[in-house]
Amino acid sequence: MSFGSVALSVIVGRARAARRLNTLTCTGEGGYPQELVPYADNVITQVATGLFGVREETIQYAPVVELKYAQGAKPGLGGHLLGDKVTSAVAALRETVVGNALFSPFPFHSVYSVEDNKKHIDWVKEMNPRALVSVKVSTPTDVDMVAVGSYHAGAHIIHFDGSYGGTGAAPDIAKKNIAMPIEYAIPKVHRFLTEEGVRDQVCLIASGGIRNAMDVAKAIALGADGVVIGTAELVALECIRCGNCESGRGCARGIATTDAELGCMVDEAWAEQRIVNMYTAWRKQWCELLRQYGLRSIRELVGRSDLLVHLDYLEEEERARYKSSPVEHRVL
Amino acid sequence: MSYENRDMVDKILASRGRLPRREVPDSKLSEEGGCGVTGFIASVPVRGRHIFTPSVQMHNRGNGKGGGIAAVGLSPQDLGVTQDVLDSHYLLQIALLDPKSRPEVESFGISPFLDVHKAERIPTLDDFREIEGLEIRPPDVWRYFVRVKQDALDRFAGENGLESMAPRKVEDEYIYRNSFRINQEFYASLGEQRAFVLSHGRNILILKIVGYAEQVGQYYLLDDFRAHGWIAHQRYPTKGRVWHPGGAHPFIGLNEALVHNGDFANYHAVREYLAQHNIFPQFLTDTEVSVLLFDLWSRTFGYPVEYIIEAMAPTTEHDFDLLPPDKQRIYRRIQSGHINSSPDGPWFFIIARNNPEENYFQLMGITDTSMLRPQVFALQEGEVQIGLICSEKQAIDATLQSLAAEDSRFCPIADKYWNARGGSATDGGSFIFTVADAGRGDGSKQLVCTNKFGEVVRTPDNQRHFKSSLDLSTQASTEGVSSAVEDGLAAADLSGLKDYCRRSLPHWSFASLMRLCQELEVRASSSDDLKSKAIEVLTYLNDRLISTGGKKRSSVLLAVRDSLSRIFSASPGLDESAGGIYRHIDWSTRDTLRPPRDGEGLLVVNARGFPPEGEECDARLIVRAYELGWKRFICYDYTGQRFCGCGLGPNSQGVRIDAYGSSGDYLASGMDGLEIIVHGNAQDQVGQIMKQGKLVVYGDVGQTFMYGAKGGETFVLGNAAGRPLVNAVGRPRVVINGTCLDYLAESFMAGDPLNGGGFVIMNGIEFDKDGNVLEQAMPYPGSNLFSLASGGAIYMRDPYHRVVEAQLNGGVFADLGPADWELILPYLEENERLFGISIERDLLTVKGERKGYQDVYRKVQAITLAVLAGAKPRSEH
The missing domain is CATH 3.60.20.10 (Aminohydrolase, N-terminal nucleophile (Ntn) domain)
Incomplete structure (x- = not known):
């Protein structure tokens, strides 16, 4: 979610919320607006295939630098920002031409292989030795190999983006149809890295269609260390999921827009508070869940897939013993 | 079958x-x-x-x-x-x-x-x-x-x-x-x-x-x-x-x-x-x-x-x-x-x-x-x-x-x-x-x-390699070199000595060349002024594609580079008490790094032995030295070490790095103000996300040159490999005297060149062994030029119109007007100064005839493509 795809106030609101919650948000691929600099300690700089707005300076700001190779919603398709949304402010930050669609190519032209990936990671470390390097990939069938390859290339964080994410701007034909759903990818990678003996040395982050507190808990129980939330935060800002994200003035709530007029519908402070509210509410649910399981920290939940059941795989009678409400999520 | x-x-x-x-x-x-x-x-x-x-x-x-x-x-x-x-x-x-x-x-x-x-x-x-x-x-x-x-x-x-x-x-x-x-x-x-x-x-x-x-x-x-x-x-x-x-x-x-x-x-x-x-x-x-x-x-x-x-x-x-x-x-x-x-x-x-x-x-x-x-x-x-x-x-x-x-x-x-x-x-x-x-x-x-x-x-016929066992006995014939060096270095302007070297090199034996190098080395040890002059003359012989006569160019380069290395390594270390601006550091003395003291101003880095990446690499050493106040660097004896010039951060104007030897990948990637001169071929991923500054390459550059660049001025004596200037935005200004393999300036988005935007000048020339400028068979051989570009321009030297519409993939040939020529002329002049490629004699002269710029250069610019402008049609639901 870059400057260009969503309004500046949304980006800054998210960064402010990240600071309050002691977590991180990401620039996306649209450059690093000056307004984010005060929150730099909580902002991940994304280096994506178009390299829009990426400068040495913006890499040096960041505690985490994310190399985005693909997006789960549209793997192999690169990124696009359609002409409508390339307003003069967007074009200025990205140093491009107003009104012309912007393409992020697929793949990274300087990275065609795992040893190029190592070189790329080394490059980021050379410019900013204190940064953690995150590698964002989608979930192909050999996602486990990609993960272990990235680990050996020196990545600190491996971020998998499954196929169920993406805003309305991702092509329908790609969403849910190319990459693997994240719930298949997480255990595959978790298990493989555990077998390889390197699971403890790398941080696994999952994203792509994670909608609520229980989705987060499930992702973690399947083997992720943490998650990245995109659309749910926008829903907290009253996104109505109409799917008109790609057009310049299509967003009914002024979230996914850079239009001068629509872009002021969201206020930074309000956005910050809404997002903080959402995560605080989620936290309550997680605490409840952990209490039920007798766990002291959400870290203890990582990889506890034994605590999950797949209702679809159960006989009807057995299924009836489970209630789906998160509050009373226990065997009766 | x-x-x-x-x-x-x-x-x-x-x-x-x-x-x-x-x-x-x-x-x-x-x-x-x-x-x-x-x-x-x-x-x-x-x-x-x-x-x-x-x-x-x-x-x-x-x-x-x-x-x-x-x-x-x-x-x-x-x-x-x-x-x-x-x-x-x-x-x-x-x-x-x-x-x-x-x-x-x-x-x-x-x-x-x-x-x-x-x-x-x-x-x-x-x-x-x-x-x-x-x-x-x-x-x-x-x-x-x-x-x-x-x-x-x-x-x-x-x-x-x-x-x-x-x-x-x-x-x-x-x-x-x-x-x-x-x-x-x-x-x-x-x-x-x-x-x-x-x-x-x-x-x-x-x-x-x-x-x-x-x-x-x-x-x-x-x-x-x-x-x-x-x-x-x-x-x-x-x-x-x-x-x-x-x-x-x-x-x-x-x-x-x-x-x-x-x-x-x-x-x-x-x-x-x-x-x-x-x-x-x-x-x-x-x-x-x-x-x-x-x-x-x-x-x-x-x-x-x-x-x-x-x-x-x-x-x-x-x-x-x-x-x-x-x-x-x-x-x-x-x-x-x-x-x-x-x-x-x-x-x-x-x-x-x-x-x-x-x-x-x-x-x-x-x-x-x-x-x-x-x-x-x-x-x-x-x-x-x-x-x-x-x-x-x-x-x-x-x-x-x-x-x-x-x-x-x-x-x-x-x-x-x-x-x-x-x-x-x-x-x-x-x-x-x-x-x-x-x-x-x-x-x-x-x-x-x-x-x-x-x-x-083939390599050029009738040239031979230098063998150390031969040649050196003929001292007598090299006497003239000594006095020429003496006089040349005494002059305020080195152009006389450079000219002498350029004219003499084809006729010299290896012994005379060695004599020149020795003379320069000896004098370089006597003062910083003579040292920098000696470096300049030898660097000139290293960089310029001038005629070497019956001597293999590789052997000439070897003699010149060895001589340069000896001059560089003779600089005093940081822990030695010596005057002068030059200070030397290498892998074994890397811990002696300290801020420059009075009069010191040029750090000579021997890159050999440094790991190619990681916290201990020479590129990090340069960053630390820069943070301590060093501004001028000569890095030599590269054996593929990467990231030279990366990590200095924004507004590094006033810093200059001269790189000798086999420099590595990602050189100048991220550079934002400084100047890097590569005295030889550069490798892959050079100038990625480059923002400001000047990069000069006395040779070829490798794959994905200036990927995602935002600006800066770049001059390349030779060719670029595949995918140069992909996704470049802002105002990069680039002169490539050779050509590229393919995919030049794909998705180029560098605004309006006549209005502060970016462009690439491609001359499509090469040098023969006598140092004459020749036209390459095709100014641009690739099948894809300027694909999906939405801004910027390519100025291509193509007097015979060999590049055809079919190679353009989203670009269009446009009239090259006086405003364009005025825009690119200063870059061609700088190109002439750096590489000796004359605008009059080499670029604007076609088959011996002086032509007008509009008969020699062609402009390729972006056209507004329907797929790029405006919203896409609604996708199916």
């Missing part, structure tokens, strides 16, 4: 289907991406130790989980057989993963069918742990010189209907299948893995281990083992635990060994194609299927090399249109029959090969049509000749340095370095070095380099 041949091919393939085989999974065992590949072949046999240095320097392209080497054109003495046996017998090498399996292997696959001339366990170090970092014991390897027993061969031919085939071909096929049987019985992926065949060709061998390539040589004692051709591979399998080297490269066909950098997207399709021909892989890697394809097309189908290359890397787009009609007809046939089995995705192959029938050895490099992997070719000719193919130029230089240190017939610098243009009509994306008998009757050999189409690549 003729009809009889086809009949035979059918019989061979059909009978292969009867070989018993186990089921193996139809997916790859492990993903592996790029790797480090290197190879060379020489007209004389050279020792195995010379493949070590380049292998070590490419450690960062592998991860120590698979290394291998192959050697072709071996020495009978080193193997303890006669030349005749070496030529006629198959050299079967079997890796015994389980040392106890040898009797079984021999009774299963050797003794009943093969006459063994000689069998031995190849010598190794007593204990593999003597090699630092080697964790897994390499397999015992047994070597057998074999022929097939006559009765076994007759029975084989009879059973398979191959009686009418030439006996040697039947025997080849027998050996090939016998190895398949041995592997099926003792290896077969996922089965019990006890032994496998490493190689079985004639006069060629392969060894591989779980480790780095050079450790193969150390463990199997190949330091002094001689061969004409060597290839090495550093593997980068992503799977962490590898316990045996079955999946490491090289892989064997019959008489060819192949190493590979990249990975296929269509492994499954290639496998299917092979299965249709009854060929079944056993090691489940891309590399194995590649060599199986090569063997099928070469040995079974009997295709000439050109057709094999076409089948691997098809000629497409504009390049196809440029082919002569008869070639188009054949290529179309080849493509329709093989496109589904053409390896798709990034790949680069190096193949070492013996052709015993026609008695030559070959080394070939083939790049994929899209040129997605790095590749550099080099050639050196003279008393001995050598051709080299590597992932990185620094590996070539490392090989040559290693050879030259032992044998003065080699020079540490090649005569020629170049890239192949994949699937092209110009070179076909492949070069082949062939070593065959020189016809001098003394058994000596000579090397010829050809491209896919058989066109010979």
